[in-house]
Amino acid sequence: MAKTLEEINEKIRRGKVVVVTAEEMVDIVRDKGAKQAAQAVDVVTTGTFGAMCSSGVMMNLGHSKPRIKLGGGQVRLNRVPAYGGLAAADIYLGATALPDDDPRNAVYPGEFRYGGGHVIEDLVARRRVLLEASAYGTDCYPRRQLATWITLEEINEAYLFNPRNGYQNYNVAVNRSDRTIYTYMGTLQADLGSASYCSAGQLSPLFNDPRYRATGIGTRLFLGGGVGYVAWQGTQHSPSVKRTDKGLPLGGAGTLAVIGDLKQMSPRHLRGGSFRGYGTTLMVGLGLPIPVLDEEVAAQTGVSDADILAPIVDYGKAYPNREPEVIGHVSYAQLKSGSIEVGGKAVPTTPLSSYPRAKEIAEALKEWVAGGKFELTAPVAPIPGADSGVAVKPMPDHPPSGTSAE
Amino acid sequence: MEVTHRVVLHFPPPISGKPIVYHLVRDYNLVFNILKASIGLEDHGLMVMELSGEEADYQRATEFLVKRGVRLQPLFQDITKNDESCVDCGACVGVCPSEALKFERPAMKVMLDPDSCVACAECVTACPVRAMKLTF
Numbered sequence: 001m002a003k004t005l006e007e008i009n010e011k012i013r014r015g016k017v018v019v020v021t022a023e024e025m026v027d028i029v030r031d032k033g034a035k036q037a038a039q040a041v042d043v044v045t046t047g048t049f050g051a052m053c054s055s056g057v058m059m060n061l062g063h064s065k066p067r068i069k070l071g072g073g074q075v076r077l078n079r080v081p082a083y084g085g086l087a088a089a090d091i092y093l094g095a096t097a098l099p100d101d102d103p104r105n106a107v108y109p110g111e112f113r114y115g116g117g118h119v120i121e122d123l124v125a126r127r128r129v130l131l132e133a134s135a136y137g138t139d140c141y142p143r144r145q146l147a148t149w150i151t152l153e154e155i156n157e158a159y160l161f162n163p164r165n166g167y168q169n170y171n172v173a174v175n176r177s178d179r180t181i182y183t184y185m186g187t188l189q190a191d192l193g194s195a196s197y198c199s200a201g202q203l204s205p206l207f208n209d210p211r212y213r214a215t216g217i218g219t220r221l222f223l224g225g226g227v228g229y230v231a232w233q234g235t236q237h238s239p240s241v242k243r244t245d246k247g248l249p250l251g252g253a254g255t256l257a258v259i260g261d262l263k264q265m266s267p268r269h270l271r272g273g274s275f276r277g278y279g280t281t282l283m284v285g286l287g288l289p290i291p292v293l294d295e296e297v298a299a300q301t302g303v304s305d306a307d308i309l310a311p312i313v314d315y316g317k318a319y320p321n322r323e324p325e326v327i328g329h330v331s332y333a334q335l336k337s338g339s340i341e342v343g344g345k346a347v348p349t350t351p352l353s354s355y356p357r358a359k360e361i362a363e364a365l366k367e368w369v370a371g372g373k374f375e376l377t378a379p380v381a382p383i384p385g386a387d388s389g390v391a392v393k394p395m396p397d398h399p400p401s402g403t404s405a406e
Numbered sequence: 407m408e409v410t411h412r413v414v415l416h417f418p419p420p421i422s423g424k425p426i427v428y429h430l431v432r433d434y435n436l437v438f439n440i441l442k443a444s445i446g447l448e449d450h451g452l453m454v455m456e457l458s459g460e461e462a463d464y465q466r467a468t469e470f471l472v473k474r475g476v477r478l479q480p481l482f483q484d485i486t487k488n489d490e491s492c493v494d495c496g497a498c499v500g501v502c503p504s505e506a507l508k509f510e511r512p513a514m515k516v517m518l519d520p521d522s523c524v525a526c527a528e529c530v531t532a533c534p535v536r537a538m539k540l541t542f
Contacts, residue, residue: 196500338509351495
């Protein structure tokens, strides 16, 4: 007999809900079978903590005296440029933005010590941040220059709005070239000297809801230490990727655009990051609760690291040249063992996503649910599913010919 | 008695261009393992070495080095991990050549064993949140 979401939420309100983490669910489903597990368990919590470059904060700074029009002007926070193409006091700061004078890779590989992700961490840690702006001036917004310290509590809205988080699976990066390379998957040793992977595996949100039954627009989740919601499908959402017979994708598939109030969040779960030779990012803590409505959900939340496969991709030549070659597949259990076999060679592995932090998040969400503080929501609208035909496309390639007729 | 010492050697400019380590082998019978070597600011030379041999030979060798103008420091806990800052992502474990940084399984927390650390500082550059620090 299947449960309904409303029944589960009623149990949460009455303090009677049975909630476990996705790691605990692996053992429960193995020992009892999916059918019994579905009866015994009401909610499974998931978690992940890793670098999520497509993240940023949408802010309203309030009006200055006299007023200034940030839209169409220049805005910097701790010398990192923010986007001012909206209304007068609205700006967006992205995680990968860099100060104008950061040398980037001019001295290679660059260090990228401070960028948008670090500003966001400073804000959420309640440190003061320097706002500097210049504007073109209008009759209604005459001011042209501005500099002021701000703190998170003093401004109006500040919501984390991350267009792409919670990637469902990702590549295992190797380097077949003959020199060390510096990528968003870390520093990769030449001649298959190392392999990097980035996923919480069996704890990962979308690996526990592979066909997006629980996750859709409006799904309430754990974000950066506070409560957030799925706002839309994430950018590059590609549900039509090939899957195993358990529905698990064999390569990067679903993604989520998530949103939440930055003032509820904590620097424990939002950290600025620097990747040598690559740039800055924001490390984000995210967790999804999954209502165990039936046997199918129980089976899916019971998947273990051994069931989940990731594609091995060469970042030396294939990836930068957008060549589709996949060298092979390995399971997350193999990756976590510390070494995988690629082309007959033993390659040491390096994770980039923190499994202990993913577990901490799943446990925190478990406490929120068990404590009656967090009810689950049904999606208001779905995100495109595995049979939708939606798949990520490459960039258009129509260079202009240079004649004025075009 | 056979001993092994890890030391940091500072070679100020007048002697940084001169062969010195050769004497440790030829005159004092020490086996050396160079863990790190660099010429830094204003030709100041730095070497981190592991020296093995008889204790008496080692003592005489250190006297020789000091007499030649080399400054010696024992190598101890030179890489520190800020546990507050560390997020246990594991990026450092992948680059550590001496397995001083390892995972505590199954939790996958990152542990630093100072005795195995050779102060190569690869972890310092690999760490995305700057939790690793190098001090001599």
